[in-house]
Amino acid sequence: MDGDEYDVFHARRSFRRQNSSLLPERSYEQAPQEDHEFQNLAPPAEWDEGPVVGLNISGLSKQVKRVPVGSKGQSFTSKDGFTSTVTAPDSLLLGPSRSTPYQNTTNPSEDGKSFRSDRSSYSRLDQQTSQEFSPEVGLLHTHSRIDENCPTHGDILTSPWSWWTISILALAVYSTVFSAVFLGIAFAKPRWGERIGTNGHLSFGNATLLSALLSKTVELSFVTIFVALLGQILSRRAFAKTDRNSGISIAEMTMRSWVMQPGTLITNWIVVRYAASTVLGIMVLIAVLAATFYTTAAEALVAPKPKFGPLEDRTLWGQVSASYANSIWLAQSCETPVQEDPDPEGVGPHPEGDTCLQIDYAGQSFHNFKSFMSDWRERLKVGNTSSDPSSFGGRPEPVATLFDNTTVQGQWITPSRENITADSVRWGRLVQNVTLAMPHANLFNAARDSKNHILQPEDLQGNGEYFIQAAIPAPLINVLCVGMSTAELTPLVVNVSNITDPSTYFPRPTAVDDIFNFGTTGPYDGVQQAPVFPKLPIEYNTLGFISSAYGYDAIYLLAAPPPVDKRQYPTNDYVLCSMKSAQYRNCTTYYRVAQSGGQLSVECDKSTGNTLPYVDAVKDAVIGNWQADWKDVGAEWLRSLSLTAGVNDANASSARLLSQMIPAYSDGNPTVLTSDMPTIGEALAVLAGETALLSSSNSPFVHFWNYSVPILDVPQYQNFKAKVSYKDYASGGTQEWQNLFYVILVAVFLLSSFSLVYLLWTFCLLGRVTDYTEPQNMFALAINSPPSNTMSGTCGAGPSGGLLAKKWQVDMQKVGASPTERNQHPHFYVRCREDGVPVNSSVQRKRRSRPPTIASLTVAESPAVEQYMRLAGKS
Structure with missing residues (x-):
């Protein structure tokens, strides 16, 4: 061969x-x-x-x-x-x-x-x-x-106290506890206040990072324990023999990949439909959605974010340093590098402080007046004028600024139902009574006082905002202008050099004594000292008068209109105006603050925003007491604007502008407010509005002074009623649709709790079964299993169609029944239920509290046999 x-x-x-x-x-x-x-x-x-x-x-x-x-x-x-x-x-x-x-x-x-x-x-x-x-x-x-x-070398049912089971239980506890914490935070929507912020325990960046880190770890731990839960459930079902629905399908084996790789729900949707209709499949789908969107849900409902809280009733506190309109305190506190001689008694004079105040008055007043005039110009451009020529409704509101970063919005009020038409008819001459209410400026300081715990925008990295309604009195400026003829002014024009004591000099009665309440009885019951002037002002000029006697509360301005040939309408020869200040009880002060700045405003009388008036907090508050101290403040303001320069015929620009705003007046025609420009009363009120702000900048939050000295060496706290809503870092959704994420948080918590209870119960009472849904375990089991006719033809492209729903069971084959072979460990394999029942010899054993292990083999038969019998439900 x-x-x-x-x-x-x-x-x-x-x-x-x-x-x-x-x-x-x-x-x-x-x-x-x-x-x-x-x-x-x-x-x-x-x-x-x-x-x-x-x-x-x-x-x-x-x-x-x-x-x-x-x-x-x-x-x-x-x-x-x-x-x-x-x-x-x-x-x-x-x-x-x-x-x-x-x-x-x-x-x-x-x-x-x-x-x-x-x-x-x-x-x-x-x-x-x-x-x-x-x-x-x-x-x-x-x-x-x-x-x-392939006799098994290890137990299929092991002790619960192993590294794997302890790790899974620890993760289950972690997932359950922290998912409960996240769920509680989402429902409670706590406001973190000063705990999170620039000056808090955590910065916003660190708080957001911590929230994202914890939510991610909860998500990962939840996925881990749920996959372990799924493996235990399916593996026990694969061993079970008593239930007609025992066994697991290939579609159910892929459930773990749904949780770990949610995209397989789309790529392997054919597999999903064979397992998603079961109770376990529905639970897995819920777990997939929960795990996929948990981090997003935590970010929407738990992570801190700048958010406005509700409007809460609060008692706020603010420091008080001096009485309202205390000119001495204002002069001492005016910021200037020029040093002044010491004044231990604090009675003055304070030339350097007064000079600083005049600069402040002039700068702020003209700035405010310029803004007011710009508003008028814009309204005229768009044709937005008042429909009622006798009312202030629809006319531009008075404006001002405070500390260069706060816009102040005042309001025209009519506490005595003032009306230019009715008043002029009543007195038979031009009479305009204008009252301007301004917000209390000390609210600015109180909002920033640390005692109130209101987060400022800089505390939230520029994202902070807050809103305050305060029940505090509103300072007001009243301007009363009356038209007079040259003859009527004769008693008021005197040679001041012939007056020995100006504080006690009272001129002869005039035609307007009843309007201004002039008298000779002194500063009591509102009686005013009539002004006197050295001369009458020429056209476009003004003269001023400030009484040297303490107790009178008004300052006076005499203005001359333009020449007759320059006038657009007839009016009186001159206009005499008085100006004074008080604190009004029927107003609510508002303060809104954001990163770009603040807005201080006031709502009075029948305004819809007057929801927390001062009179509701202090029932016995009077309508308004004229403040005699303001006369000293008004005096410096009047000089700073050069409104007294008419004595020298200085033709000051401020006086010229004011004189052109005198309303028209003629007998037989109704007197109305000019529609194309503000009146002299409105202009003077806006210019003097700055004095009301400065007068209240450190004044009490009540309408009276209840201290023994007018200036306090150490500022004292006063409280007042308020409503506050502020933006801080808070949990909870910012949009209504985000409430959908509550379902995700609830699902993760419930499934984590169920997983913890189930795993703890099965591990401690039944032991841990080998998870045959894990690829390495299934591979070892499948490669040592006999071929199946059910899976014929699937070796190339894999199973599909109805094969995915076929039930598979883990079965056992003993080595032999002879006494010498009984101690040999059995062989485990997987088979389809439709392939028939294998030939297995089994011996019924008495159930123990816990099955033996291979490591403790001391019985005549392999412990793996009893483990299998327990899982199969045969013992």
Whole structure:
């Protein structure tokens, strides 16, 4: 027989099974070299027939014949350069002959004998071994019986006190506790106040980072424990035998990937539909949505963010340093680098402080007046004028500024129902009574006092805002202007050099004494000292008068209108105006602050915003007491604007502008407010509005002074009623639709709680079962399981369609029933329920509190058998 004829086919190895009772290290005899070859060669026509073993690869059930050149078959090229073709026998490619739980195995003694007789070295024939093989030849490898039965080396039901179970339980506790914390925060919507901010315990950036970090760890721990829960449920179901719905499907095995890779719900939607309709499938889908959007839900409902809180009733506190309109305190506190001589008694004079105040008055007053005039100009451009020429409604509101960053909005009020038309008709001359209410400026300081714990914009990295309604009195400026003829002014024009004591000089009665309440009884019951002037002002000029006697509360201005030929309408020869200040009780003060600045405003009388008037907090507050101290403040203001320069015919620009704003008056025609410009009363009120702000900048939050000295060395706190709404870092949603995320937070908490309870109960009472949904465990189980007719044809593209819903169970095969084999560990494998019931011998055992383990093997039968029986529900 030619040697070249038989080198076309040989096996890499050809091992036969030995008795499975032998130890692994004695399963095979020592081979002389890496490659083993056949000992005896059969004639060319046929091979010796051997028993069927393993995968039916090395043991051939049919004779392998020589295939002629040119016939179909697999080929390979040997080292000598010849190409040969081999046709694999049917039993090699088609017939499953591996020993399985569904068939009888070959007799072990025969296997051993065959192995010892047939094993030899193919190299004894002095023929070169080929090193290149076809794909089929590379698979020609047999398994021993121990490999086929695969007796387990570990427990399928283990003690709960292992690193894995303790870690899972710890993560379950973490997920449950912190998901409960996040859920509680989301429902409580706490405001973190000063705890988070620039000066707080945490900065906003760190607080946001901490929230994101905790929410992410909760998400990860939730995914971990839920996958573990899913593995325990499905694995126990795979072992169960008593329930007709026992077993798990391939679609259910993929559930863990839904949670870990939510995108598979889209890419493998066909698999989803076979498992999503079950109770477990619905729970998994909920868990997928919860895990996917948990971080987003926590960011929307838990993470701190700048947000306005509700309008709360508060008692605020503010410091008080001096009485209202205290000119001495204002002069001392005016910021100037020029040092002044010490004044221990504080009675003055304070020339440097007064000079500083005049600069302040002039700068702020003209600035405010310029803004007021700009508003008028804009309204005229758009044609927005008042429809009632006798009312202030629809006319531009008075404006001012405070500390360069706060816009002040005043309001025209009519506490005595003042009306220019009605008043002029009543007195038979031009009479305009204008009252301007301004907000209390000390509210600015109180809002920033640390005692009130109101976060400022800079405390929230510029994102802070707040809103205050305060029940405090509103300072007001009253301007009363009356038209007079030259003859009527004669008693008021005197040579002041002939007056010995101006404080006690009272001129002769005038036609307007009843209007201004002039009298000779002194500063009591509102009686005023009539002004006197050294001369009458020329056109476009004004003169001023400030009484030197203490107790009178008004200052006076005499203005001359333009010449007759320059007037656009007829009016009186002169206008005499008085100005005084008080604190009004029927107003609510508002203060709004944002990063860009603040707005201080006031709402009085019947205004819709007058919701917290001062009179509601102090029931016995009077309508208004004229403040005599303001006269000293008004005096410096009047001089700073050059409104007294008419004595020298200075033609000051401020006086010229005011004189052109005198309203029209003529007998027989109604007197109305000018529609194209403000009146002289409005202009003077706006210019003097700055004095009301400065007078109240450190004054009490009540309408009276209840201290023994007018200036306090140490500022004292006073409280007042207020409503406050401020923006700080708070949890909770900012939009209504974000409430949908509550479902996510609730779902994570409930599923985490359920997972913790279930895992704790099963681990402590039943033990931990091997999770066969994990890829490595399923791979080890599947590769040591017999082929299934159900899965026929799925080795290439995988299962699809109804195969995904087929139920699979984990089953057991014992080694044998003889006394010597009872202590051998069983073999576990997976099978489809539709493939039939395997032949298993089982012994009913008495249930123990906890199954034994392989490590503590002291019984006659493997503990893995009892573990299986418990999981299968057979013991």
